[in-house]
Amino acid sequence: MSVDNIYSHFHPDEHRFVDKAAEWVEKAEQHMVKLTDFLDPRQQFILSSLVNRSSDVQVRFEGGHEQAERKRALVAPDYRVLEDEKMGISLIAVSSLDDKLKELDHSDYMGSILALGMKREKIGDIHVSATGCHFLVAEEVADYMRLNLQQVHRVHVQTELLPLDRLQAAVTKLEEVGLSVASLRLDGIVSDVYHLSRAKILTPIKAGRCKVNWKQEEDPSKQLKAGDVVSLQGFGRFKILEVEGVTKKGRFRVKIGKYA
Template sequence: MPKELYGHFHPDEHHFVDKAWDWIERAAEQHAVKLTDFLDPRQALILTSLVNRHPDVHCRLDGGYSAAERKRALIAPDYRILDGEDMAMTVLSVSSGDGKFLTLEHGDYMGAILGLGMKRDKVGDIHVIEGGCHCLVTQDAADYLHMNLSQVHKVHVQTELLPLDKLALANVNLDELSLSVASMRMDGIVSDVFRLSRAKVLTPIQAGRCRVNWKLEEDPSKPLKEGDMVSLQGFGRFKVLEVEGITKKGRIRVKIGKFA
C-alpha cells in the first residue's frame, strides 16, 4: 500500500489499514472473496475509503438491518455481484421469565458474551428489548453462544437462534441536555455532559479512552460539530444533536443527546 496513505489514519489504526489493504489486494489479484467479522463504523469507513482507491474491487456492508451500526463487509472483485450473497449472521435471542431484565443493560449482555471468551468482532449490534435482548452474531459463533450463554449478571437466561427477519429493535433513548458553552472544544463539552471537572476529563482523553465518530481522539482542544458521536470509555457516549446559536453573552447553545 502507498505509504503516504498512513498519514490519513491514527497510528493505532495502521494494523487494521494493513489488514484491509491485504483483503483488497487478494480480491484484485487472486479473485478472492473475503467476508469480515463485524466492523465498527470507523473500520467500515477506513475499508470503504481503501476500496474506493482500487478500481478492480468493491464491497458490500451489512449489519442485519438498515440502520445497523456494526456491519460485516464482503470484499470481492468488481465483476462479482454481491447483493444476493449470504452475510452469515443470525439473531441470538436472550430471554428470561423472571422479570429481572428490568435492570440489565447493553453492557451486561456484552460482558456476559465476552466472558465466554468470544471476540468482540463476532458480535454486531445488541438490542435491549422488553424481557431480554436480541443480538446480531456471526453464524460461526452462534451455536457456541446458544449452548454456553446461561447467565447474564447473575440472572439465569435462555437463548434461541432466530432468522434476521425476527430481529426486534430497541427503542433508542436519548437524554437530551441543553448546554451553554464557551467553545466547541471537546474537553469542555465532555466535562459538562458527564459532570466531571475539566482536569478529570483530560486524563482519559490523553490516555486514548475517547473516540469521536469511533476514531481515537487524544487532542482535548478538538472542536466538535453537529452530528458528532463521542464516547468516553467508562462513562458512556453522546451525540451532538444541534448547535442552536449564540447567546447574548457570546456563549454557544448546544443540544446533546446522551445515550441512556
C-alpha cells in the same frame, strides 16, 4: 496495495487495521473474496476508503438490519454479484422467566458474551428490551453462543436462534440535555456532559480513551459540530444534536443527546 502514503490520514492506532484492510483489497484484486468480522463505523469508513482506491474491487456491508451500526463486509472483485451472497449473520434471542431480566442493560449482555471467550468482532448490534435481548452474531459462532450463554449478570436465561426478519430492534433512546458552553472544544463539552472538571477530563482524552465518530481523539481542543458522536471509555457516549446559537455573553447553546 501500498499503504505507506495513506498512513498519514489515520491515527497510528488504526494502522494495524489499515494493513488488514489493505490486504483484503489486495486479495480481491487477485480474485479472492473476504468476509470480515463485524466492523464498527470507523473501520467501515477505512475499508471503504481503501476499496475506493481500486477500480477492480467492491465491498458490501451488512449488519442484519437496515439501521445496523456494526456490519460485516464482503470484499470481492468488481465482477462478482454480491447482492445474493450470504453474509454469515445469525440472530440470537435471549429471554428469561426471572423478573430481574428487565433490569439488565447493554453492558450486562456484552459482559456475559465476552466472558464466554467471544471476541467483540464476532458480535454485531445488541438490542435490549424489557423482555430480553436480540443480538446479531457471526454465523460461525452462533451455535456456541446459543448453547453456552446461560446466565446474564446472575439472571438465568434461555436462548434461541431466530430468522433475521424476526429481529426486534431497540429504538435508540437519547436523553436530551441543553448546555451553555464557552466554546465547542472537546474537553469543555465532555466535562460538562459528564460533570467532571476540565483538569480531570484531560487525562483520559490524552490517554486515548476518547473517540469522536469512532475515531480515537487525543486533542482536547478539537472543535465539535452537530452530528458528532463522542464516547468516553467508562462513561458512555453522546451525540451533538444541534448547535442552537450564541448567547449575548458569547457562549454557545448546544443540545446533546446522551445514549441510554
